[in-house]
Amino acid sequence: MSNDSLTERIRLRPLIVAAATRLAEAGVGSPMTDAEHLAAHVLGVERMRLALVPMVDDDVAARFEQLIEQRAARVPLQHLTGTASMGEIDLSVGPGVFVPRPETELLFAWALGFLETHGHAHAPIVVDLCTGSGALALAIAYARPDALVHAVELDRDALRWARRNADARIAAGDTPITLHHGDVTDPFVVSDLTARADLVVANPPYIPAAATLDPEVADHDPHRALFGGADGLDVIRAMVPTVARLLRPGGATAIEHDDTNGAGVAALLRRQGDFTDIEQHQDLAGRPRFVVATKAGR
Incomplete structure (x- = not known):
């Protein structure tokens, strides 16, 4: 040279x-x-x-x-690289879909721990509500190929990203998931799964309407995936009955929320009357981040 x-x-x-x-x-x-x-x-x-x-x-x-x-x-890093991660997998992301956040990794880890410690005679059924890019559903399916994973998403743009990611995981040899176009606040959404789910996870829109957000979020994430009404609980409030309906007795849920709403989500689950063992969990920064609960009965 x-x-x-x-x-x-x-x-x-x-x-x-x-x-x-x-x-x-x-x-x-x-x-x-x-x-x-x-x-x-x-x-x-x-x-x-x-x-x-x-x-x-x-x-x-x-x-x-x-x-x-x-x-x-302030274009998001993930939009520039085209990928975001959850668990052991990478997902395609870009305009039109919420970018998965590292905070959700803790909810994902809890979900895997629950499936590990609550063995089933059957293949566990997992439902991911507000799946977005398919992050939680696909990460769980990768970690637990024995599970039957269903994912629900209302926004058609986000659902296209979820299908793209699901197809990529199938091409990589992973267990397929079942995608559903539906509204998690609809009392009859995925009605064929009523009382069958062992685990329901959700990372729904939960930011209070008046919150101040970084440009990466405010200017690039779909607002439909971000905001949950004035107090941030509109979607969760309407979703809790759906979670209760889907879970079998002894099944569990984990719901991510704004760091101002841990007590609020716990109260909604308690008021529903179908849940026991309601616990608040913090993220790595020590902020309230998700609530877990078990469906009453055996």
Whole structure:
């Protein structure tokens, strides 16, 4: 290789450091992490392997800097890479569908723990309400290929993303899930599953209408997937009877909520009268994040 060729290459780490500074100035909450994710995306390598790529070509640097400018404009990282993760799987995401958040990983882990400790003579039936991209449903199906997983979504744009992700998991050899177009507040939604579900999980629209949101959320996530009325509980309030109807006695639910509404969701489940063992759970930041409960009876 000639010296001329060598001078056309650029050191990667200073590019990433400069990009992180640019993102921090733009108000991005995790500037170095995002800069590294975008560098890895452009290079087609895992983030942890960036150290093995000390130099990059001009065209790679240009593509990276273009993505950094978009991220500085507060376009979500996941829209730029085209993927988000849940559990052990990656999902395709983009305009028209809610981007799964790391906080939901804790609800997912609880759901797997429940299925593990409550063995069944039959294949467990799991229902994911407000599935969005299919994140929870597909992650559970991947971790528990013995489960019969159903996912319900009202928004047709989101449902298209869920179908795309479900098809990708089938192509990868995973157990298929069953997708339903339906309203989780409809008293008769997926009526054929009444009193059959072992587990119902939900990450519904739950943000109070007056909440102030980061641009990544306010400008890019579908508002239909975000807001739950004035107090953030409109969808959950109407959904709780559906959860109670779907669960068999001894089955359980886990419902994600706004960090102001842990007590409110617990009260709704208690008022329904069908639930025991109602517990509030916090996220990694110590904020109320999801409530679990068991359907009464055996």
